[in-house]
Amino acid sequence: MSAKSDVMVERSGPVTRVTFNRPNSLNAFTPQMLTTATQAIEAAGRDRGVRVIVVTGAGRAFSSGADLSARADPDYQGGPATIKGVNGLVRALRTVPRPVVAAVNGPAAGGGCSVSLAADFIVARESAYFLLAFANVGLMPDGGATALVPAAVGRVRATRMAMLAERIPAPLAMEWGLITQAVADDSFDSSVDSLTTRLAKGPTAAFAHTKHAFSAAAISQLDRAFAVEAAGQSVLTGTADFAEGLAAFVQKRAPDFSGS
Template identity: 60%
Template sequence: MSTEPPVRIDHDGAALRITFDRPDQLNALTTAMVTRAADAVEAAVTDAGVRVVVLTGAGRAFCAGADLAGRDLEADPDTGTIDAANRLTGLLRAIPKPVLAAVNGPAVGVGCSFALAADLTVARESAYFLLAFANVGLMPDGGSTALVPAAVGRARAARMALLAERVPAPQALDWGLISHVVPDDEFDAEISRLTTKLAEGPTAAYAQTKRALAAASLAQLDGAFAVEREGQSALFGTKDFAEGVAAFRAKRRPEFRGE
């Protein structure tokens, strides 16, 4: 039996495909899963055979966010999870090759952050995006406090972060949060088409384009990582976080007290 974290790493010609592979848990992430995905992206930086990276999820979800059900976060609020998430987001932005997020279903919490860190974010029409952190007494992380306002502005970013509302894929496209929405039955074919187009494209030009776009719109990303880490680390010790996790596991509405 494999002891590798459930992340599939597949090389298909010039494409590196990274798949979060816990479909029964809607691809809820462990630290080890995020680390494995980040290691694969880092290796692809210097792999001349990789010309495009595709990030997706198995089954009916892209990613349900961090695994709150399978880990005692109250007893072990490991900042290593935040560090791993920040590392993966940073690599997706910095790798000098195009990154395509194939959002096959809900992209929630830090899963939403990873989807939005891609250069092109392509979603099934039935998918949605959700910064669910406030529902468990936490703040957005994985770089989303920089990624989201850069795409949709401060007001809509605050709406997503504070109200934890679902943003359906068509609305996300209308807001400018993502690049493409595809009918569900055409999704796989469109991902294949875009992957081939990017793999056959001018990789050096893509690298310089990514660099320029990041300089223009995401200059504060590293600062956001630091602020998120500090804030999230403080929130791990609050009663509201303990209540949020307990309510999540009991499938009830949390009663927050600001403590």
């Protein structure tokens, strides 16, 4: 096992496991953390001995998304870098020529939701949930969510998730077709292990071509979504609503948006 900053990378036979490792912040993303995770995914894709990649979180969350607490610092410069980092990780998950399993051990919110949904298989604890939380702070979804979510559940449900910022419990997410499987908390680890073992014994080259074909057919506009999202977030981070949303987040209160 190797640990680089806030990401742990473990190789066990044909399986590489990448774990977000900031449990005290619910694995909130930093730019360096995202870069490290992306490099680990890309390295696994180049290793012919790796047949499956698992992405998960340490502690009680998969990831809460961007580290908004850091944005309250007047000297914070990580906004664009975080968006770039999430996009890079999502792109790596979609293009790596190996099946990727997102083992969603707890909440997957904001950019963490985007990252989880970029996997080929999303297995979640029944107690986990998925949340496009961006509207709560006056932002729009990013990390490719505007392409990934409608491709899975359709425009109407995607709009509900994005604009109402509702928590979607894992069982409902499975019912919608957003994720592969919701399993009882006490059988989560064994379910993930069973799936990765089955995939590791499968036809790796056929999996890679199948994955590429599905991406080309269902989410061919992912790069376009990255660009549109980044442009939108650039505008929104300068609004009064974002300033109010961020202040409300830090102060742990409901925001009072003005619409400007």
